[in-house]
Amino acid sequence: MDAHTFTVTELNHCLPALNRFALTLTRSPDRASDLVQDCVERCIRKQHLFDGQNLRSWMFTVCRRVFLNQLRKERSRGQSVELEDAPASTLSIDPSQEETMHYHDVVQSFRELPLNDKVVLSLIAIEGLKYEEAAELLDVPVGTVRSRLSRARSRLRDMLDSKPLDGTNRAAPVSVGVCAPNFT
Amino acid sequence: MRSEFHLITEQDIHAYIDGELRGVRRREVEKFLAERSLPLERAARYLRNTFDLSSMRELIYADRALKNEVDRLLARRKQRFS
Numbered sequence: 494m495d496a497h498t499f500t501v502t503e504l505n506h507c508l509p510a511l512n513r514f515a516l517t518l519t520r521s522p523d524r525a526s527d528l529v530q531d532c533v534e535r536c537i538r539k540q541h542l543f544d545g546q547n548l549r550s551w552m553f554t555v556c557r558r559v560f561l562n563q564l565r566k567e568r569s570r571g572q573s574v575e576l577e578d579a580p581a582s583t584l585s586i587d588p589s590q591e592e593t594m595h596y597h598d599v600v601q602s603f604r605e606l607p608l609n610d611k612v613v614l615s616l617i618a619i620e621g622l623k624y625e626e627a628a629e630l631l632d633v634p635v636g637t638v639r640s641r642l643s644r645a646r647s648r649l650r651d652m653l654d655s656k657p658l659d660g661t662n663r664a665a666p667v668s669v670g671v672c673a674p675n676f677t
Numbered sequence: 678m679r680s681e682f683h684l685i686t687e688q689d690i691h692a693y694i695d696g697e698l699r700g701v702r703r704r705e706v707e708k709f710l711a712e713r714s715l716p717l718e719r720a721a722r723y724l725r726n727t728f729d730l731s732s733m734r735e736l737i738y739a740d741r742a743l744k745n746e747v748d749r750l751l752a753r754r755k756q757r758f759s
Contacts, residue, residue, distance in 0.1 A: 510711070510714065510717070513714060513717075513718065514717060514718075514721055517718050517721035517722055517725070518721050518724065518725055520725070546704070546708075547704075547707070547708050547711055549711040549712070550704070550707040550708045550710070550711035550712075551707075552711075553707065553710065553711050553717070554707060557724065561728065564728055564732070595729075596729065596732075596733060599726065599729045599730065599733060600733050600736045600737060603730065603737060604740060608742065608743065608746065611740070611743050612743065612746055612747060612750070614730060615730075615737065615738075615743060615747050616747065616750065617695055617727075618695075618726075618727040618730045618731055619730055619731050619734050619737065619738075619747075620747065620751065621731075623697065624692070624695070624697055626754065629754075629757075630750040630751070630753055630754055631750065639688040639691065639692070640688065642688075642691055642695075643687050643688050643691050646691060646723050646726065646727075647687075649726060650719075650722060650723070650726070653726070
């Protein structure tokens with residue numbers, strides 16, 4: 494493959510994985526389809542920025558950026574309101590009923606975490622601190638921030654997996670592997 | 678051709694999500710994720726949850742003990758920069 498170019502065949506080869514990635518991000522087949530469409534269009538328009546190394550990796554990066562931009566725009570158009578009292582149309586991220594349930598689950602699960610987990614997640618995910626800044630404020634090494642963050646996110650994920658949907662037992666969550674220290 | 682093996686840890690995935698990686702390491706993690714469906718799916722979920730928490734900021738901070746602790750820590754940062 495020449496640097497800065499790719500073929501339609503190569504692009505199509507990446508689409509199944511890109512679809513799965515988009516579905517995980519959006520949790521909606523329709524939104525995932527739209528996201529993949531936006532992503533492919535952007536990749537074609539911006540192919541001069543592709544470094545010729547790994548097309549799939551580059552497409553995931555583009556997809557991630559497009560998704561975050563979409564959510565930021567939706568959030569900036571919305572209002573901050575209590576979920577329980579809000580008509581669906583006023584929520585900041587285009588919520589279907591399932592989407593609203595998801596946010597309830599996230600908030601509820603987060604509340605059940607140990608305080609240390611909540612603090613580190615708040616500093617990084619909500620306040621947007623760098624790891625080094627968080628480590629300085631917490632008076633711990635950066636490695637401790639990394640391990641606490643990893644543990645906190647794993648716990649939150651496990652709690653979300655265990656939440657029933659709409660008061661009924663949800664199908665067993667897709668297992669994405671044992672929570673081992675390393676992926677490799 | 679020499680094949681290099683770089684260990685990618687779960688903490689690397691979090692660092693990638695949080696924008697902590699640059700240059701070669703970032704590209705290594707991207708390549709790792711691009712080639713493996715399950716870690717990629719997990720990374721996408723963490724990314725989504727991170728954005729969810731940020732979106733639900735006010736509800737999260739309805740927990741006064743948490744809000745007080747975060748405010749106390751952030752006040753320390755302001756003191757250091759002032």
